[in-house]
Amino acid sequence: MDTIARYLSLHVENMTGAVVRVADRPLGSLMTILVIAIALAVPAGLRVMVDNARALSGTWQGAADFTVYLEMAVDDPAAEDLALQIRQRNDVERAELLDRSDALVEFRAYSGFGEALDLLAENPLPHAIIVRPAGTSADLDQLVEDLDALEETALVQLDTEWLERLRAILELARRVVDVTTVLLGLAVIVVIGNTIRLEIGNRREEIEIIKLVGGSDGYIRRPFLYLGLCYGVGAGILAALIIVLGLGLVASPARALMELYGSDYRLAGLSLADMAWLLGVGGFLGWAGAGIAVARHLREIEPS
């Protein structure tokens, strides 16, 4: 019992020692923490942006609905009949008849050539059925093939080009962010490891002396690990702050973009869970970086 209490008090002592050391040279420590914070904030911030873009792309278009255009000759009752038939398929979630006149309105709204269509002499559109598939993309191919084979069908059009473009852009952005994340995560470990390494160098004499009077490796190692942890957690907090500020800076062009799409989507900020993540990752990287540095460099220092 007593031993455990003493061990704990030793730990607490080390921890406060580390905090004191950070607070003791406020500027130097703040600089270290700032660098780590930036290295954490950049990928986290970029990730928030990409997540936002994804959520936004979700609001732009539902699932990959597609349109079945019927022959001009198909009349209203036949078209409605067909829609019902399609709706009953297993691989179809929804199928709605778009009346010729409704279709023209729809076409105007989405084609981007809206006003140009006012110039048309008569409604040139046939009936159309809008289908939302239920299955996977493999099922989709089969479904399209089936519908195309119907004799009433003039054309099946998968209007997914725009969505695909967007997905490709986001995919690319995600890849860029991934590369950045790996690079900067590496940077965090190296910065902390490096700082601890130089810190160890600065305390070379102290380490030697403690070894000389019988301090074990664990005793020497502990304050450095706590120091790394302090750096990491401090950096996590600061990173959250930087992201909030950074999002503020990009908020205005983002809003401009939203307006272009007539969207009332609001940019999502950093959630509490994200912040907890940042703290956790910061603390872990700090501890790990310190551990690596200590393991590498503590043995090198032997009294002579």
Added chain:
Amino acid sequence: MDTIARYLSLHVENMTGAVVRVADRPLGSLMTILVIAIALAVPAGLRVMVDNARALSGTWQGAADFTVYLEMAVDDPAAEDLALQIRQRNDVERAELLDRSDALVEFRAYSGFGEALDLLAENPLPHAIIVRPAGTSADLDQLVEDLDALEETALVQLDTEWLERLRAILELARRVVDVTTVLLGLAVIVVIGNTIRLEIGNRREEIEIIKLVGGSDGYIRRPFLYLGLCYGVGAGILAALIIVLGLGLVASPARALMELYGSDYRLAGLSLADMAWLLGVGGFLGWAGAGIAVARHLREIEPS
């Protein structure tokens, strides 16, 4: 003459001394250089990506051409006449008549609803004149107004929505990259300053001793400045390498994206000028960071 020669030899000695010091502890120095390189590479790499996207968006659509749809009643000779008239305006660079039948073909190709148009009973399109304006966007408003006022004109359509969306996205990306650049540029200075600060701490005894035997501040400062320079230049080189590798990693999704647009645009890499820039910026930031750290911390160390 002799004094200058000695002074120069002192400089050379310091420079080689710095290089030797970097090479002497290969791992530690490489770590420092790696961090700085990452901090340089991330904004530079993102910048390259955004530049690419801009160049690409340039190939997608020329200047902001717009279309003047004529009344259905306007016949071929009258349309041709009007096109000639428009072409002669000062604020118009080019004006081309798009024949009704040609227009249908064009419409099919660009609207994304191409095949759906095959279902139309007859050509519903009027003649159209495609106008490329010559002046600024202020002139443009006047031009559009004038053309809209012509009695033959049914509709003037500025089809710039897609381009505007793209520009907004790129503007947003550029803003994000700017924030990132400032943050990471700051990080570079702090990392170098911090490293030099700890390096100075590690050499505290040496500095004290040199001061005791009469070494001037300049004599003590010089090797640290060269060390910072070495870190910066080394990091610049490594950053170029990282960018080349990073671009390699995002090349495949980028190509997928290009294919979606049917573009044969090839991703531009890092030019020699960019690399020179990286080296220059790295070297400058290295020297500056070291200078700041040295100025701050050298005075603190006085023999006692």
Added chain:
Amino acid sequence: MIRFENVRKRYPAGREALRGVSFRLERGEMAFLTGPSGAGKSTLLKLVALIERPTRGTVLVASQNTARVPRRRIPQFRRQIGIVFQDHKLLHDRTVFDNVALPLMISSLRRRELRGRVRAALDQVGLLRYENQFPLSLSSGEQQRVGIARAVASRPQLVIADEPTGNLDPGLSLEIMRLFGRFNDVGTTVLIATHDLELISRMGYRRLYLEAGSMAGPAAVPG
């Protein structure tokens, strides 16, 4: 307590600091180690404290063969020895009190007891009034005495000291040597390397004489 058997020490640089040294220091004994500069005195003490390991021969300390103490057991091994260093080896960013308390903190001594022991040790070297000062604000003689206080604060069974009076005036030197004598009186084994021949001739403890890495004279008692 200490037994050297034909110990040789050759440093990596190639210089041979000890060339076959054998002697024995009994539990509770006190002895002075003398010899000219570069004779190997510090080297001998370093072998006792496991700061260096012998190239050949056997070093036994408190019945343990030092060759059999693995790296990770060295801290424990050192805790039974109080060492006074030629260059003090004090921590400059801790107070005199904290410096003396260091070995006790490492052994996780209870706070109350630690305090008592540290102050007793400081009192013995006459520096109690400086307990809250930092080492840099002390004269070198004062620093040396802080080092002595640290070495004895944990009441080790063996104390080794490398020229503990090098920076002290003759009067203080004698006093410090008498202090070591008092530790010896209560059973501590003491080995002191010193140049102060005049001083030790007055004190009459056993003398070990090293010259060019070999033990000479009547002091050498083959193990």
Added chain:
Amino acid sequence: MIRFENVRKRYPAGREALRGVSFRLERGEMAFLTGPSGAGKSTLLKLVALIERPTRGTVLVASQNTARVPRRRIPQFRRQIGIVFQDHKLLHDRTVFDNVALPLMISSLRRRELRGRVRAALDQVGLLRYENQFPLSLSSGEQQRVGIARAVASRPQLVIADEPTGNLDPGLSLEIMRLFGRFNDVGTTVLIATHDLELISRMGYRRLYLEAGSMAGPAAVPG
């Protein structure tokens, strides 16, 4: 060469190390500074080398009032003084040769001349054979002698030494003191703080005696 006029030194901690010291050391003179531990010997030498500044009173060195030497001129000021430190103050990552060469490099001496002077200085302290060794591989007496070689290599007009024989055996101590005597013979002013009363009584130079921050006895020659 050195003139103290009613010099007082109070350290920030509040302790008064010198309480009104006046004395004069003529150009070409050699003197020993003695006194018990904590008397203020090191403090006095630090005032000469501008490592500390007096709280009150005037310190003149080589006809310069040290109070009038601004911070940025201190390096130049120090280059005219050779200093031997109590704790050697050697650079551990440079060879013995480079350590001794340091003050000469700082004065941008030509390579050829530098080499000659360094080797001559090392020869004088009997360590020429160690020129390519690193300080850590030397015994402390050897390190102390390297420090002496460094102090005299630039042939300064004034040499001050703080207990330069603290880690040396009596024989070597005498030899080193004689070496300082020889520098003095060729015109160098020398001031040495030491505890080795027996030794200096044999040498017969002037003695300055400090006690508790005041100069006492016949040595004190009011400025």
